[in-house]
Amino acid sequence: MIEIKDLHKSYQTGSSSLHVLKGINFNVAEGELVAIMGSSGSGKSTLLNILGILDEADSGSYILDGVPIKNLNETVASRYRNKFLGFVFQSFNLINYKTALDNVALPLYYQGVNAKDRAEIAMSYLEKVGLASHSHHLPNELSGGQKQRVAIARALASHPKVLLADEPTGALDTTTSYEVMELIQGINDEGKTILIVTHEPDIAAMCKRNVILKDGLIIEDKQIVQQRAKLYV
Amino acid sequence: MFNIERWQEIFQAIAKNKLRTFLTGVSVASGIFILVILLGAGRGIQNGIQNQFAKDATNKIEIYPGITQKEFKGLGIGRETQFKNRDYEIVTQKFENFIDNRSKLYSVWSGNIVYGKETGTYRIEGVNPNYQFIENASVIAGRFINLSDIEHFEKVAVIGKKVSTDLFKDTKSGIGKNINVSGTIYKVVGVFTDPGGEREESRVFIPVTTAQRAYSAGEDIRSMAFTMPKRDNFDQALAESENFSKQLDKILKERHDIAPDDESALNIQNSLEQAQKIYQLTDIIQAFFWFVGILTIIAGVVGVGNIMLIVVKERTKEIGIRKALGATPYSIIAMILHEAVFITLISGFIGLIFGLLLWAGIGPFIESDFFSHPEVDFNIALTTVILLTVAGAFAGFIPAYKAAKIRPIVALRDE
Numbered sequence: 197m198i199e200i201k202d203l204h205k206s207y208q209t210g211s212s213s214l215h216v217l218k219g220i221n222f223n224v225a226e227g228e229l230v231a232i233m234g235s236s237g238s239g240k241s242t243l244l245n246i247l248g249i250l251d252e253a254d255s256g257s258y259i260l261d262g263v264p265i266k267n268l269n270e271t272v273a274s275r276y277r278n279k280f281l282g283f284v285f286q287s288f289n290l291i292n293y294k295t296a297l298d299n300v301a302l303p304l305y306y307q308g309v310n311a312k313d314r315a316e317i318a319m320s321y322l323e324k325v326g327l328a329s330h331s332h333h334l335p336n337e338l339s340g341g342q343k344q345r346v347a348i349a350r351a352l353a354s355h356p357k358v359l360l361a362d363e364p365t366g367a368l369d370t371t372t373s374y375e376v377m378e379l380i381q382g383i384n385d386e387g388k389t390i391l392i393v394t395h396e397p398d399i400a401a402m403c404k405r406n407v408i409l410k411d412g413l414i415i416e417d418k419q420i421v422q423q424r425a426k427l428y429v
Numbered sequence: 430m431f432n433i434e435r436w437q438e439i440f441q442a443i444a445k446n447k448l449r450t451f452l453t454g455v456s457v458a459s460g461i462f463i464l465v466i467l468l469g470a471g472r473g474i475q476n477g478i479q480n481q482f483a484k485d486a487t488n489k490i491e492i493y494p495g496i497t498q499k500e501f502k503g504l505g506i507g508r509e510t511q512f513k514n515r516d517y518e519i520v521t522q523k524f525e526n527f528i529d530n531r532s533k534l535y536s537v538w539s540g541n542i543v544y545g546k547e548t549g550t551y552r553i554e555g556v557n558p559n560y561q562f563i564e565n566a567s568v569i570a571g572r573f574i575n576l577s578d579i580e581h582f583e584k585v586a587v588i589g590k591k592v593s594t595d596l597f598k599d600t601k602s603g604i605g606k607n608i609n610v611s612g613t614i615y616k617v618v619g620v621f622t623d624p625g626g627e628r629e630e631s632r633v634f635i636p637v638t639t640a641q642r643a644y645s646a647g648e649d650i651r652s653m654a655f656t657m658p659k660r661d662n663f664d665q666a667l668a669e670s671e672n673f674s675k676q677l678d679k680i681l682k683e684r685h686d687i688a689p690d691d692e693s694a695l696n697i698q699n700s701l702e703q704a705q706k707i708y709q710l711t712d713i714i715q716a717f718f719w720f721v722g723i724l725t726i727i728a729g730v731v732g733v734g735n736i737m738l739i740v741v742k743e744r745t746k747e748i749g750i751r752k753a754l755g756a757t758p759y760s761i762i763a764m765i766l767h768e769a770v771f772i773t774l775i776s777g778f779i780g781l782i783f784g785l786l787l788w789a790g791i792g793p794f795i796e797s798d799f800f801s802h803p804e805v806d807f808n809i810a811l812t813t814v815i816l817l818t819v820a821g822a823f824a825g826f827i828p829a830y831k832a833a834k835i836r837p838i839v840a841l842r843d844e
């Protein structure tokens with residue numbers, strides 16, 4: 197599903213340049229649930245953003261589901277994001293003036309789905325994350341865990357090939373984190389490819405594979421035995 | 430352009446961001462409102478001035494006597510010019526083909542008029558029948574002075590509306606009544622109105638021949654008045670009347686032994702020259718109002734542009750989210766512009782309607798000598814609204830374009 201070869205990325209700050217990714221090689225097959233770990237500043241978010249076509253690598257190759265991601269103009273990039281990728285952010289990034297339902301429906305709007313179908317599909321995803329009853333709440337009327345579940349529903353609504361989550365549980369307490377992980381595991385069980393950036397070993401343990409970054413390189417990449425979140429809830 | 434889905438998106442954004450919408454709307458609406466007020470005021474002043482001016486036929490030429498200021502042929506200064514019947518006859522014969530209406534006048538500045546217990550002081554003018562057209566006077570009851578009155582030295586009077594209401598309380602019951610003018614009894618045969626208003630309607634016209642006899646003037650006349658035939662071309666009319674004035678000046682100066690360069694012995698008033706000045710003045714006034722109006726619109730456009738900049742800044746994060754979810758740069762630009770155009774157009778119309786309503790409401794109450802009918806050309810106002818909208822869209826395009834170009838990763842980081 198994801199093939200990355202010798203990926204490099206530097207940030208230019210003033211006159212100095214910061215080499216963040218120094219040659220990442222890494223493949224993800226369909227149906228994997230990968231945790232990307234590493235200390236703060238090791239380049240986890242940078243990597244995930246490149247995978248999400250939110251940012252571009254300086255060099256190296258990235259092939260997403262057989263499609264080379266290189267020198268895309270913003271219009272094509274938008275279309276690929278819409279079609280291939282679902283994002284979940286640490287800070288939820290819901291649009292504050294839209295209801296839960298409208299937030300979930302937004303990617304479908306950009307797919308050109310009509311209003312009626314949008315509402316129906318969005319509702320089914322809200323049901324899936326257990327928030328059908330909150331469909332008409334605004335984000336500030338929801339708890340952190342609920343917001344993140346709405347965000348997950350939104351990421352899934354466009355039916356992406358890959359779900360990318362940057363510290364999805366970073367702003368949540370342990371119990372809520374496990375609830376969110378349970379949801380993510382369920383989605384993965386249905387076959388969705390998921391990459392999660394996390395600091396927390398217990399969250400990483402709930403994935404099927406752990407990749408550890410250090411100073412812009414992968415220092416460890418191992419399959420693990422998945423802990424079911426359900427046991428902890 | 431008509432995409433119901435996008436309209437729904439925009440209405441949602443507008444409804445959920447009332448303050449932002451309100452601020453944009455107010456700046457646009459007030460700009461248009463001020464423009465409408467200015468245009469209406471400009472038009473009101475223009476109409477007022479033109480009405481003032483319309484009190485006489487526009488191509489009127491009048492000659493009054495003056496006092497010599499230059500010696501000529503051994504004659505001293507300080508001589509008063511006195512026109513005679515003969516002057517009038519010569520001029521009318523000589524310029525028969527140039528002039529249209531004509532009248533010699535024998536006027537008395539203040540004549541005492543008595544009817545029963547009512548009494549008043551009015552200007553008495555001895556005139557020819559033609560004088561009605563020179564003055565632009567309209568008869569509202571009875572008739573004007575006619576040729577037979579002139580030939581028979583009839584003691585008849587045509588009184589102004591003001592005189593009529595003063596003496597007879599209304600505008601028609603005076604017809605056939607006898608009034609005493611400076612000791613002589615005259616029969617009222619007509620009542621007239623004059624676009625010049627009350628001042629001009631406080632006059633009494635009597636046959637010029639009667640006036641000369643009543644005031645023992647002999648062959649003396651006080652002044653002469655003419656109109657020139659109407660011409661479609663203003664410049665041609667102006668040239669003709671200037672030429673006529675010049676020749677008139679020459680002949681009369683020769684006849685009265687006045688130095689050709691004596692500026693004060695004769696007063697020739699050419700109303701077309703004044704008309705030209707007034708047209709120029711109203712043009713300047715109109716231009717001024719347009720200038721201020723356009724500045725207002727520019728300020729409005731800058732205001733819209735500014736607000737759009739703030740809107741884009743405020744929505745950066747949202748734009749980032751939308752782009753992460755698959756919004757293309759085009760759809761971002763379209764969203765922002767669509768909203769901007771919609772708000773500008775609606776609030777432009779609101780400003781327009783308020784402006785028009787204001788004029789409709791207060792316009793009729795501020796009728797004065799120099800201000801009347803402050804109307805606004807609806808098409809011009811409409812064009813301005815559309816212009817402002819287009820300009821607003823352009824002003825909004827730059828920030829919208831910038832917003833569309835922001836990399837989503839940068840936009841998402843925005844707090």
Ligand SMILES: Nc1ncnc2c1ncn2[C@@H]1O[C@H](COP(=O)(O)OP(=O)(O)OP(=O)(O)O)[C@@H](O)[C@H]1O
Nearest residue numbers: 207208209214216235236237238239240241242243
């Ligand atoms: N836009 C940027 N401009 C300059 N430097 C940046 C930029 N984004 C990230 N960096 C730097 O690149 C490095 C890697 O950042 P990144 O966000 O990928 O780290 P991370 O592993 O996600 O850390 P954390 O766990 O704290 O989120 C950091 O040193 C960071 O300061």
Ligand SMILES: [Mg+2]
Nearest residue numbers: 240241242362
């Ligand atoms: Mg990070």
